[in-house]
Amino acid sequence: MKKPSVKRMRKEIINVGLGRWAGLLLAATLLVTVLMQLFAFEKFPGLLQVAGFTEVTAVVLAVALVYMEVLALPWLIGLRVRPSVLRLSFCCLIMALQLLTVLVVFADMRGISILFSVLSRQSSMIDFVWLALLWALFGIVIKTSKK
Numbered sequence: 670m671k672k673p674s675v676k677r678m679r680k681e682i683i684n685v686g687l688g689r690w691a692g693l694l695l696a697a698t699l700l701v702t703v704l705m706q707l708f709a710f711e712k713f714p715g716l717l718q719v720a721g722f723t724e725v726t727a728v729v730l731a732v733a734l735v736y737m738e739v740l741a742l743p744w745l746i747g748l749r750v751r752p753s754v755l756r757l758s759f760c761c762l763i764m765a766l767q768l769l770t771v772l773v774v775f776a777d778m779r780g781i782s783i784l785f786s787v788l789s790r791q792s793s794m795i796d797f798v799w800l801a802l803l804w805a806l807f808g809i810v811i812k813t814s815k816k
Contacts, residue, residue: 688813689747695806696745699765702784702799703738706731716783720776730772737765745810766803773800 706713710731717727741762742748744755769784773796776783784796 686813688810691806691809691813692745692747695803695810696742698799698803698806699738699741699745702769702803703735705784706735710735713783716776716781717772719781720772720779720783722775730768734765734768734772737761737768741765762807766807769803770800773797 709716713731714724714727717730718724722730738761741758743750744758744762748755748758772783777796782793782796784799
């Protein structure tokens with residue numbers, strides 16, 4: 670296999686399209702979301718219990734959400750791995766966004782915030798703006814994706 674030249678690599682970096690930037694931005698926002706959830710992970714299942722889930726379900730959902738968000742990163746950053754890993758990563762991205770949306774809606778019905786529980790426990794529009802940003806970036810990535 671040929672080693673790519675420096676000129677070709679520079680050209681590829683310059684020609685990065687909107688979809689690639691949207692994917693990287695979505696990866697960064699998911700990473701920020703995961704970090705916020707992990708900083709408050711002791712409280713996260715408790716917040717889900719307040720949102721109406723049982724103790725066991727809350728723990729399972731919290732762990733599943735964090736794992737799915739992390740497993741979505743290879744597809745978003747364009748990691749060169751086997752196609753089966755990329756398909757799994759893409760499925761995890763879809764499931765993570767859907768689960769996050771459901772959890773935010775359930776929490777908002779109870780008047781609490783699960784996305785920004787590090788900052789405030791009160792429900793706010795910031796959760797829905799953050800979700801809208803995630804879904805908009807996902808739409809751009811899907812629309813412009815060649816994967």
